[in-house]
Amino acid sequence: MNSLHRSIIVGLLCTASALCLGQVRVSGSGQAGADATLQISGSGSTTLYLFGPGGASKRTVQRGTVTIPGDELKVAGRYVAVLDDSRTSFFVSAAPLQKISFITHPSRVPAAANGAVLGSAYLFDRYQNLVLAPTPVSFQLGVAGSAVEERKVIGKNGVAWVQLNSGRRSGPAQFIASSGEVSVRRVVQHVAADPCNIRMNASRAPDGNILVETDAIRDCSGNAVPDGTIVTFTSVDSAGRSTVDARIKRGFARAELPASSSATLSVAAGVVLGNEIHWGGGL
Amino acid sequence: MNKILPVVLIVLAAALVAAATMHSSTLTPATTPEGAVQALLNHVKSHDSEGAYRYVAKASNTAMPDFARDIFGETGNLRTYSALQLFDTKVLREGDQEASVRANLQWASAVGAVYDVRDLKVVREDNSWKVLWPVQTRAKVPPQVIPVNYLRWDIVTRGSDDDWGAQNVEAPRVRIISMNPVEKDGSFILLGEIENEDTVPGFVSVSATLIGKDGQQIAQEESFDKISHVLLPKEISPFRIDFPNMNRSSIQSVHMQPNAMLVPASADPVMGVMHQALQKDPRGHSVLTGELMNQSGQTVNIPHVLATFYDNAGKVIWVSDGYVDQSLVPQTPVPFSIGVRDDLAAQIHTYRVTVNQYSRDHVQ
Secondary structure (H helix, E strand, O other): OOHHHHHHHHHHHHHHOOOOOOOEEEEEOOEOOOOEEEEEEEEEEEEEEEEEOOEEEEEEEEEEEEEEOHHHHOOOEEEEEEEOOEEEEEEEEOOOEEEEEEEEEOOEEEOOOOOOEEEEEEEEEOOOOEOOOOEEEEEEEEEOOOOOEEEEEEEEOOEEEEEEOOOOOOEEEEEEEEEOOEEEEEEEEEEOOOEEOOOEEEEEOOOOOEEEEEOOOEEOOOOEOOOOOEEEEEEEEOOEEEEEEEEOEOOEOEEEEOOOOEEEEEEEEOOEEEEEEEEEOOO | OOOHHHHHHHHHHHHHHHHHHOOOOOOOOOOOHHHHHHHHHHHHHOOOHHHHHOOEOHHHOOOHHHHHHHHHOOOOOHHHHEEEEEEEEEEEEEOOOEEEEEEEEEEEEOOEEEEEEEEEEEEEEOOEEEEEOOOOOOOOOOOOOOOOOOOEEOOOOOOOOOOOOOOOOOOOOEEEEEEEEEEEOOEEEEEEEEEEOOOOOEEEEEEEEEEEOOOOEEEEEEOOOOEOOEEOOOOEEEEEEEEOOOOHHHEEEEEEEEEEEEOOEEOOOOEEEEEEEEEEOOOOOEEEEEEEEEOOOOOEOEEEEEEEEEOOOOOEEEEEEEEOOOOEOOOOEEEEEEEOOHHHHHHOOEEEEEEEEEOOOOEO
16 A cells, blocks of 8 residues: 555545544555654644554654654554544554465375365565465475476465365475465475285295285385385185284385195285285185 | 390290291192192282292193293283282092192283183192193294394474474374274173374374263263274274263264374384184183284283174174283294184174284383
8 A cells, every 4th residue: 555545545534533633644655664654733742642553652742743663563453643632543554475384284195185285375574464465375286306286376364275186206295385585395295195906926935834925015106105004914724814914114015924735815905905815725 | 124025025026027927838738629729829829939839740840930930920921910819719520639620810910800711630649639730831932133124203393493384293194994883781882993094103092972862972981902002004903992881772973083193103023913713712602812923023021912803794893802911022922812702703704813012112
């Protein structure tokens, strides 16, 4: 809002208000941290009270032109100046955008998930005032070396938010919110989704047990399922059921099941089942 | 006289203290098979391994240290945190030289009461009855180096001086994948399974709130130890929440709340559950038996077995658990047996066994 507009608004306010009596006019940029000038008619000294959202002050001033330093106008909002039996009010808006507080959710997300990543950017000026004016904000999400998903949003009432799909590739994705020269970076770890097509092979171990080992375990986008993930191998034979909860190590899971002449072997990770093998006489 | 009296009193007091604390070194011979078992168990109850051992028959071929290890535990296993609290005996068969006595034992342990049934053979030896107490000799694991290079997850969280919008690491995503309410013996019981869907480990629990017909909360319970609390990625645990003295007809709805916390964890040790089978115990009750095999190099002090039972539609129809009083040393199978509801045995189509591991070095 420029000074001409401000003067017009103040003039209209003063016209409408019987208390104003045409004695005080305010001019200045109207931005937080900028000086404001009061034009006070008459002569001699008087007491000026200034009430604002960040505090109140009292001083003795000479009628005429009085400057209120920007230090007293850091907090955006409505200010009221009181002089003798008259008063006037004016608004201080936020200064230009200088800082973005960027909140993202979640910090880990499965690859290729629709609408799984949320980002909210809170726009602040240098004095921590929300920048309420419509402000364009750009959001970018992507893992290095893969396509970046970008969305442009106009921030309203100091907030801009976006909901994005996660990428198909696992890894640390950079999630960036930027507006003008200001940008903030977060990392959203893209992780492999549920395993896809688990396949195992079985062979006889040197000690006679059954050695089962999976192929490399990947999700449906081709990302390696992280090490440490539980893979359950099961053998069912005439002696009963045997299970081993193995951990994926270097992309593979392996375990030893008890020796058997005829057994049905199966593999699963979470709720995803893999192939089944009929071992020995069951073939 | 003034000097003699205190001396006499001190000597008398010392004699009384000695008499009270000293155990009789002589054996009171057992004249009946049941008396022998009771005498042995009474000594176990008073934590007197030597006294108890005097009622063990030589034919047992059990050395005193092995007997003490069997009764009072070793390597930090559950038996070392237990004490025999109650027992009762019943003669199953009695002959001139040999008898069979069933002992129902109740141990007070760190995890609650543990019940054990032993059918003991009692033989006549040296004109008195003594108990055959064979102790299974464990296969010794040869000295070796077992390389352990499994993952470990550590966590660095947001600092207190970080901006309020700064990023933090989140709790793992967990999901209840099945739930089945049942009633038994006047209790309302919630059974189900929970999965860690994330790629990081989590400490999980499940709580349930019962809402009555008037819309008011009538009870709240947690899964407590009927769950594997630390779940690695894609690991599934059963859970069971008991509401004692609760009628299903008084419940309008149930609110389930899975809770998960990100915790440091290790992917070690790996446990195998071998040769699981549904069987009948000597009393004719259904039990699930099997062997636990610690496939890693670290001793597991207190194993906790959780079993999930499914019907032919794949629905969870019961969850039971049991603590094993032996520790799991590496590469050595240890038998386990947990109770199964007799009334459900015919409906059980399949089952799944998981193992919680409590070790002195770390808890998982």
